[in-house]
Amino acid sequence: MRHQALHGAERPFSCAECGRGFCDRAALATHRRGHTGERPFACTECGKTFAAxxxxxxxxxxxxxxxDCGRRFRQRAHLARHRLAHTGERPFPCGECGKAFALSATLLRHRLVHTGERPHRCPDCPRAYTQSAYLAQHRRSAHTGQRPHACPDCPRAFADPSLVEHGRRHTGERPHRCPQCHRSFRHRSALLRHRRAHAGERPFPCAHCGRRYSRSSNLLLHQRVHTPQ
Structure with missing residues (x-):
C-alpha cells in the first residue's frame, strides 16, 4: 500500500539539473548529491563516505x-565461509547425486530436493517451504501485510531484507564486480547471470526441444513457441 501510494503522490520538489520530481525535500537533497558528487555521510571506523x-x-x-567481490558481512566468520565461493573449495558432497557444496548447511538444504520434504508449513494456507526464512517472508507478504524494512530515503518499505539491495539505488553502489571484464552490478544474481555469458553456460534447457538458455526468463519466452495460442 505504501509503495502504491507513491505512484499517485504529488512530486512538488524538482531537480534543477534533470527535472526529476520528488515527494519531499529530503529525497531531492539525496538525489542532487548524485549531480554534485557530495558524500556527507562518513563511517567513523574507516572513513569511507556515502551520498545517502x-x-x-x-x-x-x-x-x-x-x-574479491565487495560483498559485506556482519561477522568475520560469515566472510570466511563466503570466500569459499571464490576459492572453489566444496568439501561437502551429496551422497545422492554427487553435487558438492562449500557449506554443510547448504548441503542439508540441498538434500531436501531429493526427499521432497518441506518441513516449514504456513498455518494460514497450504504453502510449505524448505527453509524457515522463506516461510517468514511468505507470511509477512501474503498474510500480515507487514513491511518492517523501511527505506530512510524514500517511502518504500519491504517485507523481506531486500532493503539492503534497494538502498543501492540511492547510493549508486555496485559491489558485485566481474573478475573478467570488471563490470559491476548491484545484485549478486545479476553478476552470476552475466558471468554465464563469459563461461558460455546455458543451464536452462527446454523440455520440448532441448534448446538451452543462460537465463530462465529467456527459456520462458522460448516455451511460448511450443504452447498453442
Missing amino acids: SAGLLVHQRRPHACG
Missing part, C-alpha cells in the same frame, strides 16, 4: 568486506 544515509547504514551493519 542508507549507504552508510548498510556499510556499518556489515563491516567485513570480501576483497
